[in-house]
Amino acid sequence: GADGCLLGAKRTLQRRRPGLTCLDKPGFRPREPRVEPCACQLKDTECDYGFERVNGTCLAMQGVPADACPGLQKSGYVLSATKLRKVHADVCEGIERLIPDAESQGAGGGGKGRGGGGFWKGLFYAVLVPGIVLVVAGVVWANCLPETLKLELAGAAEPLLAGLASAGWALLDAIVAVYDAVRLRVGGWRRRQEIGDAYFEPLADRLEVDPEDHRSPPLFR
Structure with a gap:
């Protein structure tokens, strides 16, 4: 954009000017790329799942029911009340000013409940909790009773x-x-x-x- 921000950041890097055939001197090291986050703007957002932008406003897609995506329903993802979500891989700062509810704020457009982490988390707790109970019971059995x-x-x-x-x-x-x-x-x-x-x-x-x-x-x- 005019402000120099791309996906929520200004990126500065050094490279050879196009058309030149000169060679770098021995030991030459280019400057490290620099990334400066930008303040979040409306262009850093997109319409949430099941919505499309019409004249600058996110409206529900015609003929697409809310339960059209079973995977989304099972993931626990909660649609934003603003009907907006952060653009994937966008790293801008201050998205809470545009999207106050937390689900659509995460970098990469992901919410806390998205993905298949729920299954693995449940499996982890299913193994961890009984293990802790057995260890505590064993200690009590061996030393206290x-x-x-x-x-x-x-x-x-x-x-x-x-x-x-x-x-x-x-x-x-x-x-x-x-x-x-x-x-x-x-x-x-x-x-x-x-x-x-x-x-x-x-x-x-x-x-x-x-x-x-x-x-x-x-x-x-």
Whole structure:
């Protein structure tokens, strides 16, 4: 623009003037590129998802329902009340003056809830929290509980542990059964593919090679 800002910053770098064929002196080092952020302006924003700019105003797209993008709905992204979002990779400063709500302020136009981070965060907590509980329980069991209470708790927990063990073995058996079924199905498909390929092989006597090299694969092994 006229202010020299591109994607929210002024970038200054040194390069050889176009058309010149001179060479740099030994040991010459160009100046490091310099980036100076600019104050955010309306040109640093774009219409939010599902909206388009009409005469300078972001209006809802005709025929595009709010739930047209399932991935956006699942990500937890919240549309800005201003119907604006920061342009991707824009690094201008002071976007809160134009977009007060936080979701569309992030550099790169991303909100806090965008992307697939929710799944990994949930998985992380699902592993971390039980791990912490088990560690604390182990420390308390080893150092804080008297032997009589340990025996009582062990007796009370025995049926529960037995049930969990049975459920675990049942789940393992189910996984093995599914694996065997898939392996048999894939193996049968491969055998049919081999037989089909052998059917279309050229006759050995026309190629003048050893007939043993062009036998069809056996139907049974």
